[in-house]
Amino acid sequence: MPTRDEVFDALRVVEDPELGMDIVELGLxxxxxxxxxxxxxxxxxxxxxxxxxxxxxxxxCEAVAAMEGIDDVEAELTWDPPWTPDRMSDDAKFILGxxx
Numbered sequence: 838m839p840t841r842d843e844v845f846d847a848l849r850v851v852e853d854p855e856l857g858m859d860i861v862e863l864g865l866x867x868x869x870x871x872x873x874x875x876x877x878x879x880x881x882x883x884x885x886x887x888x889x890x891x892x893x894x895x896x897x898c899e900a901v902a903a904m905e906g907i908d909d910v911e912a913e914l915t916w917d918p919p920w921t922p923d924r925m926s927d928d929a930k931f932i933l934g935x936x937x
Contacts (some may be wrong), residue, residue, distance in 0.1 A: 839904050844876060845867035848858050851896040854889055856933065861896075864924025867915060869901075874908040876901045881920040890914070 840849075844858055849859045850868055860866050860880060882890050894912050901910045912916040922935045929935075 838873070838878070838889050838906050841869050841871070843904070844871065844878065844896050844901060847900050848878070848897060851884065851893060853893065856883070858929055858932065860893065862926045862929040863919060864929070865893075871907070876904070876907050876908060876910045876912075878910065878912045879915055880912065881915055885916065885919055892925065 844860055845866060848869070849861050851860045852858060853860060853863055853865065854864060859919075863883070865882065866878070866880050868877075872878045878901060880893070880897060882893065887893075894914065897912045898910045901907055901912075922930065925933070925935065
């Protein structure tokens with residue numbers, strides 16, 4: 838059974854195409870849990886009107902479903918707490934010019 842950290846690592850392939858960076862570095866991935874063969878992923882987007890939201894959700898489901906031991910994926914979009922640039926990794930902040 839994959840761990841939370843392994844799910845996070847698998848999701849590094851999912852990029853926000855507008856920012857050109859993966860959702861883990863951007864701080865858009867809030868949580869992941871695996872129960873049996875089902876994975877639950879909680880994520881957010883940079884804005885409510887994000888035009889690539891459906892694409893990101895599809896890629897989340899595909900990336901996690903490809904993991905050994907996962908038969909089903911439930912991706913939950915949340916706005917609580919709202920995403921802010923503070924959630925980004927230091928590397929992402931540097932690359933995108935936030936706070937430097």
